[in-house]
Amino acid sequence: MKLFHLILGRMSAALIVILTLWAGLFYLAVMEEVNDEVDDSLEDYSEALILRWLSGEELPARSNGSNNQYFLYEVSESYARMYPRISYHDEMVYITEKDEEEPARVLTTIFEAEGNRFMELVVYTPTIEKADLQRAILGWIVFLYVLLLLAVILLNVWVFRRNMHPLYRLLAWLDAYRLGRSNAPLENNTRIYEFRKLNEAVTLSAERSEKLYEQQKLFIGNASHEMQTPLAICRNRLEMLMEEGNLSEKQLGELIKTHETLERLTRLNRSLLLLCKIENRQFSDVKDICYNHLLEQYLEDYKEVYAYRGVSVEVITEGEFTVMMSESLASVLLTNLLKNAFVHVTEGGVIRILFTTESMVVANSGEQPLDSERIFERFYQGHKKEGSTGLGLALAESVCKSSGLDIRYEFTEGMHRFTVSRSGSERVG
Template sequence: MKLMYRIAMRLALVLLPLIAVWAGLFYFKTLDEVNDETDDALDEFAEKVIARMLSGQELPSNVGANILYDIIPIGVQFAQDHPSIRYYFNDEYFPSIGREPARVLTTVFRTDSDNYYLLKAYTPTIDKQELMQGTLVWIVILYFSLLLTVMLVTILVFYRNMRPLYRLLDWLDRYRVGGKNPPLDNNTDITEFQKLNEATEKALGRYDEAYEAQKEFIGNASHELQTPLAVMGNRVEWLLDNTDLDEKQIGELLGIQRTLGGVVRLNKTLLLLTKIDNGQFPESTDVYIPALVQESVEVFSEIYEDKGIEVDFPHPDNLVVRMNESLARTLTGNLLKNAFIYTPAHGKIRITVRGRSLEIANTGDKPLDADHIFDRFYKSGGREGSLGLGLAIVGAVQRYYGLEVKYRFEEKKHVFSVKWG
């Protein structure tokens, strides 16, 4: 996940509880302020009505008034049992609008003639349900508006201040170890990015030095090992051709010759794996995969002619990929060689090139270990003379180019598939 998306998610998660808390406080504070104002108006109106009644003046009319009232005679006991003043909410009837939520004030007072009365004054007020629904709607609108605004501002500020990081990442994407790379042009006055630039250049410098040293070592090791191995092989051949040996001695020398041949092949294969892992195949060209497959099929069909293997290679799609031709030939060759080696006598190999994928299926008895078949020195069935590196090379090429290489076993067939992106 990109850093910007993660920041946006965290902003959304932080804003949500903050807005929710603010909405709750706003709702109760608004309700409290409305109640205070309404109670003050009811108090003033009640004092006016009581003062007029006690002084014998004409009482206010309920017709068209915003605050309505009722004066109810009560007994002494009722007056003593009820508080002198009380506020509460109740649904009351208003001639002009019908029954509506109202804020109600009740107060008990006594006249000069010792008569007790209950004054009930009430006025329309805010419907709590409607207030809550309205508040919720506007809070949701406010949340998304605020979130959008904050995210836009954050994105602008983020990308403007993170430009040095993106320039560095772009330079790293184009950087090739051991290749000719342009110098890092990432001027910035931000201390942290300056340190990051310096650390990156130093690390890649050490990496380049190690790469060159390793490449030199590989070349020297290849030369130093191949020469004595070739000399030893030639001497064994000379002994076989120019000396009088008995049958036992000839057998021993032939065994030595086979062992030397295995060591030579092992040396070459390990060197190839190391070169692939070190990225020493930078050259790429357009490679026509069906042509490489056909070439390998012809070679291996001749080598394993005695097994009587049937090869089915129908008309392929026009699959052209961009990669190193040598590695492409190694990839297809090792997969096909593996199929020819492990297909039983008179078995069948089917090769399919469709779209951007190559699939090779060959007859088999039991499945291979899918978790380890691409590991170095993995051997199936302990076949004599096998190095267990053929599919390891396929795995190395897969990692080098980011290919999708899969194995499955179905209908008594080993199926290897390679997919180019």
């Protein structure tokens, strides 16, 4: 979830709670004020009626045209002692002037007259429709909530675009950053202290990573280069020992196994050295390479080497796939894809090579898909094959990256398919 959405959601939830509480308190305050005004009016009216009755004056009509009505009657002393002398409540009453029932505010008071008599006076006056008031308040609250929510959204959008711009520029720079590549410098000027410190931390981290990466590449290159001579000497000495005539069959077998191990180690060392050279961009023999013609130089050799497996090879040409790149790297890319196809194809299976103007597809029949997330990792071997170093596809991917190409793997219709295309071109085949 994005930070903007998280903050907006929490602010909206807080607004709902605050506005709901505010609406309830506002309604109670309004009703309290309305009731207070009506109660004062009823109290004044009741006092006037009581004074007139106690002084023996004639009382006004029970319904005097002002919607105020009253009832006056005598009650027992026990009743008077039981109930409070004055009380207020709401109820529906019949208004004679309007000939209908309306909500009214009612005052009930008990007073004592001469002769130990107790009188109860009930005075009421129509009041506002509280249900209508509730609906009106609810309508305005909803309107206010929508208005505030829109204002909050617009304010958050403005604040985030204004104040979070340095963070998004930093994230965009990190997305485009590639270790070991020529990256644009981070230009992210800001007055915000935290963002300045974050820019400095990211820049320092990137510089440390670049230094470590360069040291690692230098170490691998130097180590691989220095190992070439000792490995060659060891192989030569083993070959000389194997030519001795006084070796037993068991000793000769052990020497052969040791020689094969040294051969694999030599191939692995050459692959690591080649990877290091590719990453250091030490290949400058760039020219137009037609992979259709390049395939003709290598395909027959692979057919002869792996003829015992009964593999059929199909070459489909829909166009010439020509790329501006190093010829040495083009050979590395094609031979590694061919070797991978011949090594991993099923017995009696088929290898299909498709050329278009935008891509080259090398496919071989297989039984189950490989891990597409790890297939190009160095030393990863989904199904161990004799003599494999686990660097062939890593080399192929490294060549593609250094030459502006894309390589993709997929398993469809029982075929492992490796597609090499120009960066940004549409998928074909």
